[in-house]
Amino acid sequence: MAVTAGAAPRRSNQRAACAVLAVALAGCSQGPSAVTIRPVVDGPSDDMDATPLGLDTVEMSVAHAGGADQKLQLFKRGQALELSGLPFGDDLVVHMWGPDRDVTDNIAYGRTCVVSVAADAPVPEPHLFFSRKGKFATLDIRPVTRVAGLSIPYLGSALLIAGHDDDGPVTEVERFDPSTGEFHPVGMVGQRDQAVQALFTPPNGPQRALVIGGSANNLGVNDIDVIEGLNDGLMRMSVATSDMGRVGLTATTLGNGNVIVVGGRIPGGPVVGDIDEIAPSASDSTPLPSKIAMLAHPRAGHTATRIGDARAAEVLIAGGADDTGTPVGTAERFDPLSNGLIDTTASPPIMVHPRSGHAAVPLIDGSVVFIGGLDATGPVRELEGYRPGVGFFRYSNAVLSVDQAVVDFATTILPDGRILVTGGRAGPAGGRIERAYVIDTNPFDGTPIITPTDSMMYARAGHQAVLLCDGTVLITGGAPPGFPAERYNPPDTGRR
Template identity: 30%
Template sequence: MTQNALLGCVACVLLSLAAQAGGGELEGRMGLVHGLYEKLEYEKALEQIQLIRRLSRTVDQNIKLYLYEGVLLAELSRPTEAAMAFKEGLSLAILFSRERKRLPIKVSPKIDECFTAVRSSLEKMGSKGENHAGVQLEKVEMLEPRTGVWSSVVPLSGPRSGHTAVPLPSGQILACGGSTPKSAASVDAEVYDPSLRKWKLVKSMATPRIHHTATVLPSGKVLVTGGYDGTEWLSSSEIYNPATGIWSKTGSLHSARSGHTSVLLPSGKVLVVGGDDGGTWLASAEVYDPAKGSWTLTSSMQTPRSEHTAVVMASGRVMVAGGRTSGTSLSSVEIYNPATAVWTLSEPMLFDRWLHAAVRLTSGEVLVVGGHNDPQGAEIYDPVAGTWGMAKPLLTGRFSHHTATLLRSGKVLVLGGSSGGGASLANAEVYDPERDDWKALRSLPTPRGRHSATLSPGGRVLVVGGMVTSAIIPPKSCGSER
């Protein structure tokens, strides 16, 4: 097949995709891409594909766009980026159980060999349980926001990622659970004392957990809920008492769940929302009463979801945004009213996203950043108007497992996470809501994702553990950089 014929074929398939997706704007963009292909203006065509991805609304469309992007990057002799695009598309296909043995278009043997090599590499990783392969960290670093300077802190007792870390009333910080080099889920818990700048192991939890939640109750105790123990999804909950350093069991959830959210309501009760149980995405929600030590089912969301965000707004209502469910990623937003126990739909986000981060600003608005499908995007929710608006994009796109922390200044620190190629990021940046602007900070000394970032009473940010992964190395079949 000639190069012109290949480009024509790509254009035809893309135009077909546009027709399936519907929408005048998307179809118009596809027509523009077709013209750029005919003129062999590949770079401009790639820019249009990035814009088109923002218009797509299904996982299948996003998978195809990543694979098309990989083809074009390979044609441009950019093998590292091509391999990254193939990896992202194939990772989505694997995650959402989509069959993807070949590219959706006919390509040259060289490009097909590159694609096949990336697919084979991912399949081998999956067979060994290494989909998230990387090195777990025991390193702890602290940021002084006023100076933007990072300093090293005494490390954890051992590496961990996917844990939780919450501030205690004493000013100490409790880190618990997560994955370690020795186990998929850990029972270990330890406390950081800022005055001594030391970690101290405390009594272990009763159950190993990863992808759980931890919520500080009005009493100062910490409620840890759900998650995964390496074999089963969990419905159990337990409470840590800082005064005694002891864990005690409390009431169990009605449904086992992981990838859920947990927030403290103004009443002092705790709302847990969504998640999955290893086979089913959940729409259910439950409320924990510390006085009774038990959970009560409340009304369910309209859409099941996992890996979403939940933010308590100034009104006391809870905004749940995005996430993913069976076969698709979400832009939908639902608001829970604790006074009536009723969910209502609000205006959806401008882009669907999951594994993103969200934080309530001092203005009462909610900032949402990054995540799959719109890694560099940022948008702001106005709870009074019930509408979303675009914020200035992040300086660095972040696909997943980054953190967003509200600083005392009212600015927001965003750091870490992963790039499109799977590499952990060291980049840190701060958002100024008054100026709608991002400012790059000094990078973390150690790249990481699946970490925690906790604001200490002194206003410093403690970044704990996590995992560092490398970008995919393009197979030799993908060629060498020009």
């Protein structure tokens, strides 16, 4: 079936996408069947705020990922959305603007994930999510309700794992594939809440998604759930044994593909200072955990942030609380070359605002920004930074407002390098909020600029937010049962 400017797509969001294009370009008619590629256009579901209304034209292009357009075409009302005469390649992307990319007030954008077009393969029909830029759009999918769950970007899709609902831990694993628009369960894992995630990439084996730690029935979960994608699109679930049954721990992928797991608290027990490494076994590259070091300052509710993309990039361990609940002010640095902590006794890195339950996000200039969290007196609204060779420092005028979240929020690095912060609570006893904001950096002095953006349709806290392969952000969970997922469509900058 050829998709016209106004035609309904297949699989998920059928009514939504037809509504988008029917309103924008009128009519759900069919075009010629002999085309090279027919993108399937998805869109918001019953969400007029995110739906691009009143479009007389749209513009589509095909380009190699990150490259210049190879073919560009303008479509008027009623024309079939189909592109022919495309170059062969395994890294092609279809872009769509409304009304077109060169008009200063273009309001809508969408792109596909990377697709392959080959002479000896079936013609692809990739999905493209098209909506107003800078808006949250409601989707026609309703994931399993989960709070404090995980969303893992894996093999171009998003895996939703773990967390809890009103009845206890959630064991169902769900997968959303933006390239096909399909959302469905893919398996089950053991019961666990407050777990952490990491991607494990051995040099001689497939990448795997790991779910580590957490608790079930007030006991720590020692097993690691290992998820591996197969060639037929299915997921293989397996278990690796460990002794990392802790909450408030962190898992960080190193530059060499291994994972370090740091600190945490044994449920009902003490805070620990263990640093474990998950490395490939010598026989078959399966993940094998082992204890390699100890923190000088045991902590839970901290962050562990890899600084840079180099194979030997160090990890900054900051914040968290000790056994007495007191925030830990002294940060520690892990060196993957020595598999140990760097001696900073002579000049220890001290946080401006010791905090726990915060977020730490790397910036494109090599620094790290710390957002939210709690200190000994309550919410921390002042952002602070860390830069290698400088240490922690205070920003000028980078302070969250009293109605912006400091706990239970989610952060996502957007394709243009900005940080999207969604939902959460303005205090530890506050209600869920729907507000969102974007953190950009001043190009002259690197100071964060906090700018409110569109609000989510639903208030969420302890939710999941994951960047998809098309540059949009999938928002799930953290809301009452039955609430639909949402999708944030950033500007097209950085999404080539």
